[in-house]
Amino acid sequence: MPIYFNDREIVLPGQLLSDDSRRAGEGTYVMDGKVYAATVGAATIRDGKVEVITFRGPYKPAAGDMIIGVVSDIKPIGVEVDLGGHVTALLKVKNVKELASLDLKVGDVVYARVSSSGLKGVLLELNEQFKKINEGVLLRMTPTKIPRLIGKRGSMINMLKKITGCNIMVGTNGFVIVNGPSPAKEFAAISAIRLIEREAHSQGLTDKVMAYLSKLVGGEVSHDTGDKA
């Protein structure tokens, strides 16, 4: 199967990537059985699919996404949640009693699963995963770079959590909540997230972040434990 790009090459919209339409992934489109780039980004092959890692771009909601959003309106039929910029989702409730039991105000931050996204708009699910977030630092990063923050099977995010000791929640829509034991550790986690955002398309990122973190946290962690001991 011919491929018309080098790995991590910068491609532009309309650039031919492959002849095999079955291998079209994120950031590409198929025309006449051929795969073309749809956005500016770095082209790569992931899980056998040709993909363009977009440098920046809007969030596209899909069913099953776990999102973090800010409550923007309370309506009789449910709660409107702002997913950052252009999309608002609706969390439907059955009755007023249920709405009251949620105890949400405008400005509250929630974590929820997208149940459907389509002609009826974006709908959120009220299930056991639904959570109201009461503490932590709310960050916003480019939604296209969230997959890098999570890493392969969560490798990156788990490493971040382990080293910094912070609880990190990631919303596919680009919002991230960092909640740590101390401001210094939160700062370390946030700096690492910013580093990932800046260098999302470079190779060996996990190692780089690990080195960066141990530089930041390394001293502080031993210092902290030393104080407490």
Place this chain on the structure above:
Amino acid sequence: MTQVIKPKLIDENGIRLDGRGPTDLRPLRIEVSVLEKSDGSAYVELGKTKVYAAVYGPKEAHPKHLAIPDRAILNCRYHMTSFSTDERKILGMTRREIELSKVIREALESVVFLEEFPRSAIDVFVEVVQADGGTRTAGLTAASLALADAGIPMRELIAAVAVGKVDGTIILDPSDIEDKYGEADMPIGVAPESNTIVLLQLNGKMTKDEFRRGLELARVGIQKIYQAQREALRRKYGASTTEV
């Protein structure tokens, strides 16, 4: 009454008023990501013509009844600043600007995947800061780059250029004075990868043969502009990978 004397636009050696040959573009400069507050932006300079384009969105369509359930709406505003012309242009949208907004919007709609963003709106602003002919084509060139810069999925970029006819000669990229005193002006917008025409207007008179030659000449110019567009994007985004 004073009579306007038509200047000689092309001398006996085939050199134009600004020293170009008939098939030359004006000096071209393209940059992307020039406006910080926008989601995507671009700047195109073609001789004395200077145009900014900015993209905001996709965001929620307002007012809400304008939103389309299965795709995004594209709003486009082509505007000339009041200081962009020799004589001060009145504030606000003139008839001409409303028309050009429409043709630019329709050209862009043919390449952007609007169905990816149901119920939302994408705003495109084209602002002409200095006008010397060919502002709609420079605006369209800039607008397509700004959309790409905003990360909005699109089939391909658009490059546009005008061709004209002065003193019986077909010329590429007419300036303001050539447009005013020439016999014809034909702005053309092309999606270069698939070679589709997305914008074509014609002001004045051309024979069938002249039209064909004009179109051919425009394609040559568009290839040069497209090359510059790609370089501009690569310059911006290529740098971000090498500095790693």
